[in-house]
Amino acid sequence: MTHIVVVYHSGYGHTQRLAQSVADGAGADLLAIDAEGNLPDGGWETLAAADAIIMGSPTYMGTVSWQFKKFADASSKPWFSQQWKDKVFAGFTNSASMNGDKLSTLHYLFTLAMQHSGIWVGTGLMPSNSKAAQRNDVNYIASFSGAMAQSPSDAGANEMLPGDLETARLFGARVAEVTTKFKG
Numbered sequence: 001m002t003h004i005v006v007v008y009h010s011g012y013g014h015t016q017r018l019a020q021s022v023a024d025g026a027g028a029d030l031l032a033i034d035a036e037g038n039l040p041d042g043g044w045e046t047l048a049a050a051d052a053i054i055m056g057s058p059t060y061m062g063t064v065s066w067q068f069k070k071f072a073d074a075s076s077k078p079w080f081s082q083q084w085k086d087k088v089f090a091g092f093t094n095s096a097s098m099n100g101d102k103l104s105t106l107h108y109l110f111t112l113a114m115q116h117s118g119i120w121v122g123t124g125l126m127p128s129n130s131k132a133a134q135r136n137d138v139n140y141i142a143s144f145s146g147a148m149a150q151s152p153s154d155a156g157a158n159e160m161l162p163g164d165l166e167t168a169r170l171f172g173a174r175v176a177e178v179t180t181k182f183k184g
Helices: 014-026 043-049 066-074 076-080 102-115 162-183
Strands: 004-008 029-032 052-058 088-095 147-150
Touching (some): 014 052, 014 088, 014 162, 029 043, 052 102, 052 162, 088 102, 088 162
Parallel strands (some): 004 052, 088 147
16 A cells, blocks of 8 residues: 655645545645745655655645745755655645746646656646537546646635535646555
8 A cells, every 4th residue: 555645835725625525536635835935744744655655735926835845945854865756756736827837837836856866757648639529527627737726816715616626636636646655
């Protein structure tokens, strides 16, 4: 049995809801980065014991939140000893705009995973890009690098689209499948 952890920061609840969907698909534990950019007690040990780490952050100003960045910078301690080497990694993000430069955030998460000598997993989902596609379809935003969601700036987390949440759930399931292949 593999152990998967979703480590994330959420500013307004949208990324937390997305993290829950990813965790549901992956059978993963949630590990929230708090408003000060810190992990709860035992958080670093939880990540050290994980077979896979799925990272999530809202996209603010074209990259991760400062709270996630503080966590990433603090991960230099496990980096120095290559503690996370060969772990499976993946990432997800949410922003208010359809594009919102979410790919920059996923690139940041990918680079962080590569710094830790990790193995990256993309969505494995085909995009919903035909004329018949609807905004609520799975992978409507058409991301291959990691899960993306879009939540209007005036919408609460409870108003997130089921298609984005299902995309996140399916993404989590893919990460679990790949992790089992590598680590199971």
